[in-house]
Amino acid sequence: MLTTSTFRSIEGAYLALLRLVTSEHEHQIAARGNHAREVIGVGFRLPDPRQRLPYLVTRKANPIFQFAEALWYLAGRRDLEMIGYYAPSMRSSSPDGVNLGGSAYGYTLFNPAQGDTVSPFDRVLELLRTERDSKRGYLPVFSTVGPSATTPTWHAWQGCTSSFAADVCTWCATCGPMTSTAVCCPTCSASR
Structure with missing residues (x-):
């Protein structure tokens, strides 16, 4: 029977996925000039949804931005007014400096x-x-x-x-x- 791996926290899943994509990747891609390795169809379970933030010293995560981005998506926005405060670099992806296009999933x-x-x-x-x-x-x-x-x-x-x-x-x-x-x-x- 096929089963999905279960992890106690996102750190375990994150590290396992890094090992997988490093040693057993299926494809090498270069999306928008960024070279990457890719594995398709991978999933995992996280029984405690409160354990979804990675707390790894080597992983530069910004939990404030992550929550702001989630709220921006849930609000159905595509404008940069709010999210641009937390991630000024997102402005470079906007053709008009006001709105984002396809990556504004909430919209x-x-x-x-x-x-x-x-x-x-x-x-x-x-x-x-x-x-x-x-x-x-x-x-x-x-x-x-x-x-x-x-x-x-x-x-x-x-x-x-x-x-x-x-x-x-x-x-x-x-x-x-x-x-x-x-x-x-x-x-x-x-x-x-």
Whole structure:
């Protein structure tokens, strides 16, 4: 049986993951010019969620920034006004010096897409309220939505199944579930 490793604190998980990526990495990548080693599909359990901050001398962690960033995401923001105070270097990732684009996950999760009235998070919550065991929830994390109206929005599609293998549907990240026979989203006309 496949099992996920369990650690008492984030330090144990962090050190184990460093050993794994150092000795058994699957890929070498260079995202935005930063060379790194990568292992895909790794997970772990942390039974005590209060033990999620790394307290390692060699790891320069800023818990104040980490909490500020979490609050910024949960507030659904993409502007730099608040988060720029805690991480001034984030301003260099902004095309206009005011907002961040795709890495502002909270904005994508907690705000309705253009032309919609319900956020992806609220849409999935409603789905889970009505279908407790559903596997059809989809939360987009990245978006190419930029600070200007001229930047295009992408639509993510995800095939999904419920507890019954025959019950297959298609999901538009902007509009929600569609029938499996739809060629394009009837609301926003985005094709698969």
